Amino acid sequence: MSPRAPWLAGLAGLAVLAALPWLSPSSYFLHIVILILIWGFIYTAWSLMGKFGLVSLGHGAFLGTGAYTAGMLWNFVGLTPWLGIPIGVALAVLIAVVIGYPCFRLKVVGHYFALVTLALAEVARLSIVAARDITGGSLGMTPNGVPTPSWIAIQFADKRYFYFLALGLWLFGLWVWRRVDASMASAALEAISEDEGAAAAIGIHVTRQKLTVTIISAAMTALGGALYGQFVMYLNPDTLAGVGVSLQIVFAAIAGGMYSMLGPTVGAVLTIVLAEALRIWFGTTWIGAANTIYGILLVIFIIYMPRGIVGLIASRFPAQLLPARQRAL
């Protein structure tokens, strides 16, 4: 393969994705692709932290903050999601700083970091449930519908609008991933994940580097959560906050491969297609079948191939096809 091959493959893939809605797929197919793009974006956001050893089990909190802020501002104040979503993202960033700064400053790492973020996810979920008068509690809430499709409300009957929004979001996510991967910060963060003390000793500002990548990751997750809420028009604390969804994010990203740009997206394809396929084959009598298989796969993945599917495939290719940083690993 020539060194240009990945670029050409990427362009061809993009052309197919851009033309997809006109290849007359069923509405169901498009629905699945949109879900994959949105979750792929969210998983990519998580992997920005995960690949540097910042294993957050609390991304559900950012997801919920983004989705619920936008949804509630729309329902109660009538504020357009174009403003509501940025406010939700800003709130998520604020939460990320409030939790992240002391964590990084006081060197809360490893298990402890994972458990602090897990507590954060539960705080988000329980707060939403506790505020049931305005959030609908565990029953969830539905953003007020508009009679006609509207850009102001970001509500469309035609799924193609969402398709392009999701596609744009996903591409943006990949772009951010590349930017981070190619930056000096990436090298610094890698040094930190190897040995925090040594990294600090050679002049790396540990807290600032970690906080930057955490803010980026939290903001993207909130953005993804808000768009997901707009798309499915239903918000639920169990699917958008709490430990359950936080673990779902972690595992999809790991299964796909958190060290590669497309890994988290592959994780989204894998998990969503698996769930849908099992649902269609077995119907509702076999609820849980998808996640049972998924759970076994996860254990096997972490034991035998911690770099995920894409990581495993990439290791079979000659080194020059990989991004600079991965060659070293």
Added chain:
Amino acid sequence: MDIYLVEALLNGLLLGGVLALLALGLNLIFGVIDVVWIAYAELVMCGMYVVYWLYGYYHWPLALAAVLAVLGVAFLGLLVHQLIIAPILGSPAINQLLATGGLLFFLQSFATLLFGTDFRNIGLRLPILEIADMSISFARLIAFGVAVLGAGALYVFLSKSFLGTAIRAIGQDREIVGLMGVDQRRIYLVTSAIGGALAGLAACLLVLQYDVHPFIGLSFGPITFMICVLGGLGNMIGGFAAAFIMSEIISIGGFYFSQEIGEVLAFVVFIALIFVRPQGIFGRS
């Protein structure tokens, strides 16, 4: 003092007993093997189903069902170590945590597959005690008593028996213990089985108070981890004390606001305390 507040305090104390038992098992495994079993509460769920099916459905004697639940979950603990932890003992700690996270998904979904999402009750109604206008659940009282007894038994085992001493020694220095002729592999297996047995015991106590369903682990799993960390991961006495602190926060918060706010408070206190004392309130620095 408000009698209902006293009641809330007392119920918090009783809740603390079961939480302490849970934290104890998790702490033992962490202290000795240096692994966080994130699926620990799901093992408890399995034990609850054992009691439900044997006692609630097939009407075996309750005591027999309870013993089988404890033994069954102890065996499950052995399997968890042998199949999941042992192959990756040398990998980064976070990988082990995540691998047992896969187990969490598996157990939850497998239970859903087998039993559906119904809430199942073993159909045993224990009386509510009325003491000075306060109602105290008898089930909670039993749970508290058994939990304290269990903790005491574990303490005696760890401090008096040879095996217990070896377990404590390995928690302190895993390299030297090998040189002293202690078989690490065997100690790890025994510890995992004891950890499992404690989860099974907690299951027997919880099933008296709560309906069992596949996602029950999520409702007390996170709080158990917080308790272990607060007590200082691996520090069993600290974990015991932290269990009561957390359960009182939940009860008092629940009394003044709502159950969820009580739990939110507990988690917020946890996060704040981690920043003040990262090694836990009772942890060695």
